[in-house]
Amino acid sequence: MEKKGGGVEEENNEEAEVVRFAPLKSTSTSMDMMGQEGSEAPMTTTTTTTTTTSEGNNKKKIEYRKVTVPQHRFTPLKEKWLELYGPVTEQMRCDMRMNLKTRKVELRTTDKTEDSSALQKCADFVQAFVLGFDTQDAIALLRLDDLYVECFEVKDVKTLKGEHLSRCIGRIAGKGGKTRFTIENATRTRIVVADTHIRILGSFQNIKVARDAICGLILGSPPGKVYSRMRGICARMNDKF
Secondary structure, eight states, rough: OOOSSSSEEEEEOOOOOOEEOOOOSSSSEEEEEEEETTTTEEEEEEEEEEETTTTTSSSEEEEEEEOOOOOOGGHHHHHTTHHHHIEEEEESSSEEETTTHHHHHHEOOOOOOOOOHHHHHHHHHHHHHHOOOOOOOHHHHHOOOOOOOEEHHHHHOOOOOHHHHHHHHHHHHOOGGGGHHHHHHHOOOOEETTTTEEEEEHEEEEEEEEHHHHHHHTTTTTHHHHHHHHHHHHHHHHOOO
């Protein structure tokens, strides 16, 4: 998917129109966002490049984002590529491609990009999918401004090993995922449990309520007690609004 040399090349596929571009020389690299998943960590890198537009001497900044794709998420990314590519290019007006050599999703702004935060939203959208969220859930990051993704591990709350760790993960998920679904519906969040890694997608207040409930389950509280406490907090939050 990569072409040597500068410039922009357009290629019409049967399913979608793919815009391929060669990265320009970067002038600065600023932010690294990392989230762990086993031995490989999804990482977002920011690169800003200043170029001159054709209208005159007005200089416009072209920004880049690179999201690292772990080995175990490479196949799902290939299957859902068109579902990710459409919103990024059509709604947010950004360019997107997959670099097969470095195994990174590369994003950049274009002349048609109007929103200054569009590129960061696209990077958060792709990274949420890499972390394990469904495309339908991750796309909310493009449409809403007050959504975030929080990641933590079981060992950050309590050090558990062996069967104790297995029972802890079982308490969080519940039978058939019942406990996780209950927390998601009560707090209006989305939760991904990947081994000992826990990811929560939602607003700031809802993430806090869901995180407190999960921490209670990790510390050994019975699900019934956690449910009653969570319902009380959610009821008070609804009364405020």
